[in-house]
Amino acid sequence: MARREDPESDRVGELAPGDFELFRHLPHLLRRAHFEAEALFPLVYGDQVTSRQLALLTVVGQRPGLSQSAVAQQIGIDLNTCSDLVARLVAKKLLRRERSQVDGRTYALYLAPKGLPVFEEGVQRAPDYRQSVARRLSPAEHERLVALLRRLLGLESSKL
Template sequence: MADKNDKPNPAEPVVSGGTAEFTDMRFMLSHLLRRAHFFAEARFAKSMSRDGLTSRQLALMVAVDQNPGASQNAIGDIIALDRNSVSELVVRMVKKRLLKRETSQKDKRSFVLKLTDKGREIVADAALKNPGYQADLTANLSGAETRQLIEYLRRMVSL
């Protein structure tokens, strides 16, 4: 039986009464996901950002590149952003001349999105930089661990 003064193993969460009571934030999933997000955003700004673009703006541009002429709503569904967020991103990117927003020929109440030449150039540049960015993000993981992390995250968000 452990002494009251024994400290929990920092490599394992403390479990009591059938529920996990984490005494160490290093094992709190929400905390780890938030830190991983900030880690990825900082690395993005350092290696992938161009013209002050955010990772969400680049995701939108990649989705438009892969789905030319898709509606603004469809692009929002693809990148998992609500209508208002997508609309705000689109307005900023149209101002930067990275996207064109046109009225849909099929539904005059809807807009379709297309990349401009400058937008296509940025997406092509990001495609070249992406392998280095991904490697930087997973530098502390083996190839198998990286593949496993991707699979777990995809399952977590139902992709």
């Protein structure tokens, strides 16, 4: 059988220009920073909850009675993912959900009695977690990075 020539194989150099630097590519750096932060999370918080679960408990602890869709929007996840997180936290007896008094089609979320200490511990340990994630930055660099990320996400004028 004759070997077919692949005209695309001659273009490899064109497809990966020498001026592209992966370690200066913002999406790649954001992904790596996210993975590093996720790896540090259980070292500070243990393994009772994940970082997303703690984010959800934090929002609900600070604003009891929010709908699942409002919580999803606050923590930046889709509604299906939020529903899954809520189901897991309800199963762990850290969260309770009730039909909304305002709109019976939606659920309002509240911390369950076992969820309150998890929320409180999460808030107490937040400075340690923040420090471990930002350990290579000065305080000024940390503040600048947070400001830039908020701007990148369109949150600079938000109270989120």
